[in-house]
Amino acid sequence: MPGKRYSTEQIIAKLREAEKLQAQGATIPAVCKKLGVSDQTFYRWRQKYGALKEDEAHRLRALEQENARLKRIVAEQALDISMLKDVQRGNF
Structure with missing residues (x-):
């Protein structure tokens, strides 16, 4: 059974709510x-x-998306370079 996917903002809101509940004396369980988690x-959310x-969460998401985009570009360029080297050697 797949779980729910929470946005970064929802996770941060839940963590803030958890802090309030803990301040009132509630245990982690x-x-x-x-x-509902x-x-x-x-613990994974709290660590991350x-x-x-x-606002920092928005920035983090934007950086992760930019990083993924740049990784795709580098992978495509590496593939292009590999193909051109093969063509140059005559291995086609």
């Missing part, structure tokens, strides 16, 4: 149950997004 997911603010 209780907080996770209220948020597993303990493992909560714990210190981020919403």
